[in-house]
Amino acid sequence: MHTISTAEENYLKAIFTISEKEGKAAATNAIATVLNTTAASVTDMLKRLAEKDLIAYEKYRGVLLTPAGERLATFLIRKHRLWEVFLVEKLGFSWDEVHDLAEQLEHIHGDALVERLDEFLGHPRFDPHGDPIPDAEGRWTYRSQVLLGALDAGKRGVITGVEDHSPAFLQYLDHLGLVLGAGITVLERFPYDQSMRVSADDGTERILSEKVSQNLYVKPTI
Amino acid sequence: MHTISTAEENYLKAIFTISEKEGKAAATNAIATVLNTTAASVTDMLKRLAEKDLIAYEKYRGVLLTPAGERLATFLIRKHRLWEVFLVEKLGFSWDEVHDLAEQLEHIHGDALVERLDEFLGHPRFDPHGDPIPDAEGRWTYRSQVLLGALDAGKRGVITGVEDHSPAFLQYLDHLGLVLGAGITVLERFPYDQSMRVSADDGTERILSEKVSQNLYVKPTI
DNA sequence: AAATATTTTTAGGTGAACCAAAATATTTTT
């Protein structure tokens, strides 16, 4: 029947993410890298997923999700992000601690559970990292956000998300006092190393490296 | 390393439950029955668990948990019951709906998660079925409860738990208005079929079958 | 276009967790 293993679910999510980002079929090697496994194992699994009609697979041509596969992947992301909200909002975890737990929780099966959790959390539309949470029908909320690095001097934005989800980056942002929803104004840009001087809404000023500004999303406000 | 699979965890829990109830080593067949598998599969797994020093296994003699195995089993039950409280208290599930979900959730790994969940729930000591929740150190709360069927006419008790955890029984109790914490007085016992006439604290009277009174625990109050 | 490099697949294994059927132990009955 339509039973699906944790391993299969992880492949679907990886294929979704890769093909989304690259805008084309996900390559065997790319999947292997994301899942920390070998190309041979990936080929193995791709055959099984194709058999189940969850992916469109052509040898040597990479893979795309079928509508059924995409539905499952979207729902996994929905679950992952709802659990992240739960862990942060209800259990008091910080945004750099929740990924591994959500990675486990996303594999819990039960439609009623997800919908009741969503309800309990107040139907959040974004997770603690600012990533959108698909709704019960799999619809995504889009948002106009740009990398902070794309803002010219004098422009202001509100922090909406991160590109890099690593604990190291998230902790560094905490240290810098940069949290989702905070306003940030670019005061000056230094072409030499692409760093920038910014101010928070309380007037505090900081220098941010290119690496930080290239991994932080803002919604421009002016 | 000390990594443990979901299958192994389920065996530990089964062995714990059986040897607890029987007061002796759990037999291969008993484990197979509980886990809905075959004796051959059980023997297979027992070897692996013995190898990991989680059980004391002697061929043809049944198994007991080692202290390490018992610690793991206790912690699994802790997780299962805490998640049940969460599902009922926070997500609004009824007590007959939560078993399968908790069965999945108990396998989520993360000490911090369990302790924060426990905190979030207010350190509950009993789950929605009245079963005790071991504390973070694995200690159990004991309670003096007897089967309703053991109460003589004229005696009163407070409903504290169930022996039968089946949805059918739980739903029937809901139907009868018998919930945990409710007071119940035995008015009359009918030796013919071991049924009894009881009254709730609001005076409502009912006839309960032997089957009901043998599956419902009460704490005697008079 | 040939040579080289890279990517992907195939071939042949592994261990975990299951199974049915056969063999062996243990327990119960006679």
Added chain:
DNA sequence: AAAAATATTTTGGTTCACCTAAAAATATTT
């Protein structure tokens, strides 16, 4: 204490999800 019944283990499979090494296909360089 045999015989019969029951319980358990062993034997020889299976599938899933992984692996390494070799082969084949594709892409890139010369």
